[in-house]
Amino acid sequence: MFELDVRSRKxxxxxxxxxxxxxxxxxxxxxxxxxxxxRTLAQxxxxxxxxxxxxxxxxxxxxxIYSIKGKGSFVSExxxxxxxxxxxxxxxxxxxxxxxxxxxxxxxxxxYKLIQEIEAAIGGGIEDDQNP
Amino acid sequence: MFELDVRSRKxxxxxxxxxxxxxxxxxxxxxxxxxxxxRTLAQxxxxxxxxxxxxxxxxxxxxxIYSIKGKGSFVSExxxxxxxxxxxxxxxxxxxxxxxxxxxxxxxxxxYKLIQEIEAAIGGGIEDDQNP
DNA sequence: TAACTGTACTAGTAATCATAGTACAATTCA
DNA sequence: TGAATTGTACTATGATTACTAGTACAGTTA
Numbered sequence: 001m002f003e004l005d006v007r008s009r010k011x012x013x014x015x016x017x018x019x020x021x022x023x024x025x026x027x028x029x030x031x032x033x034x035x036x037x038x039r040t041l042a043q044x045x046x047x048x049x050x051x052x053x054x055x056x057x058x059x060x061x062x063x064x065i066y067s068i069k070g071k072g073s074f075v076s077e078x079x080x081x082x083x084x085x086x087x088x089x090x091x092x093x094x095x096x097x098x099x100x101x102x103x104x105x106x107x108x109x110x111x112y113k114l115i116q117e118i119e120a121a122i123g124g125g126i127e128d129d130q131n132p
Numbered sequence: 133m134f135e136l137d138v139r140s141r142k143x144x145x146x147x148x149x150x151x152x153x154x155x156x157x158x159x160x161x162x163x164x165x166x167x168x169x170x171r172t173l174a175q176x177x178x179x180x181x182x183x184x185x186x187x188x189x190x191x192x193x194x195x196x197i198y199s200i201k202g203k204g205s206f207v208s209e210x211x212x213x214x215x216x217x218x219x220x221x222x223x224x225x226x227x228x229x230x231x232x233x234x235x236x237x238x239x240x241x242x243x244y245k246l247i248q249e250i251e252a253a254i255g256g257g258i259e260d261d262q263n264p
Numbered sequence: 265t266a267a268c269t270g271t272a273c274t275a276g277t278a279a280t281c282a283t284a285g286t287a288c289a290a291t292t293c294a
Numbered sequence: 295t296g297a298a299t300t301g302t303a304c305t306a307t308g309a310t311t312a313c314t315a316g317t318a319c320a321g322t323t324a
Contacts, residue, residue: 009311011281022228025235037300048283053302069301070291078235090233091246096150097229098250101222103157103210108247114223115243118230141279143312169269180314185271201270202321269322279312284305291300 004045012047016055024064024075026121035065035073062086136177144179148187156196156207158253167197167205194218 004015023029035041038056042049056073059065063083067073101111136147155161167173170188174181188205191197195218199205233243 006282013281018228021232025231038302039300050284051282054281056301067301068291069289070299072291072300087236087238090229090236091238094229094233094243095246095250096154097222097226098247099157099254100153101226102247102251102254104219104222106219106223108251111226111247112244114227115230115234115240118227119234119240122231122234145313170271171269180316182314182316186313188270199270200322202268202323204269204322265324267323270320272319273317275315275317277312277314279310281308281310283307283309287304288302289300290302292298294295294297 002045004047006047013051013055013058016052017058020055020059021062021064027078029075031075031077033075035075037072134177136179138179145183145187145190148184149190152187152191153194153196159210161207163207163209165207167207169204 002016002019004012006012008015020029020035029035035056036044038049038052042052045052056065056067060067060073063086064076065073066076098111102108134148134151136144138144140147152161152167161167167188168176170181170184174184177184188197188199192199192205196208197205198208230243234240
């Protein structure tokens, strides 16, 4: 379920956050589904529980999961945070990356196609009012 | 010209890379234009010359600038690298970010609009074959 | 030659990361 | 109730990386 590269320069906990976020966004993990406990997952991945906890804490602060002491950690509802601060941040990063993509020669059409594909993969849970 | 936040967790050299990349992509800095020397810029920003050098080295490895010993550092031609490896990387990051954006409720239309705006800002140097 | 340019190298400090160990509170279930 | 599980909070330690500082060298220019 998780492919970790302990030799990567990218911290393990970040890899975990990315991977879990991906599973949540693509709805492989669905709302209120229970995640493995920090100890269980740590044992499975043969890494320290503290590392798992750090990843879970990060995901919780970003609104992707919620944790209840004594019960466990669970996937949040879709579009959990609706945090405008977070949306602004994503929009900002997106601007930079799109600029770079266009600069490198990736065409607009390619970008449109990419968006379509991703939307299809997510499952179209978010309806749009009109196609361009 | 450069607004640096030395108190940010983001390294200074990364801030420099981002800012310079932005200026190059938006053609505020044009091809073959000379950049300030590592020492001059270091003095202006009251930071260590090595930090500037690190940023310049990074930009050079990404194909945005080129440096000549004894002469200086200069902006590269547009679409410099055409490095397919780099394009793949950007495409990958873009996928992740677009997924997150859609998940957070940013609509397709908004994304299309964003692409249009960015293209306009860049100056439309890269022509596209057709609008969607 | 003198003053500039980029570049390379070492060294020291600071920050981050992963781990280990312990402890505590809340929940679950036999 | 009691045992096992859950999340959470600490401290401490070793390893690695990031950043800064200083010095030196090579090429270019006037």
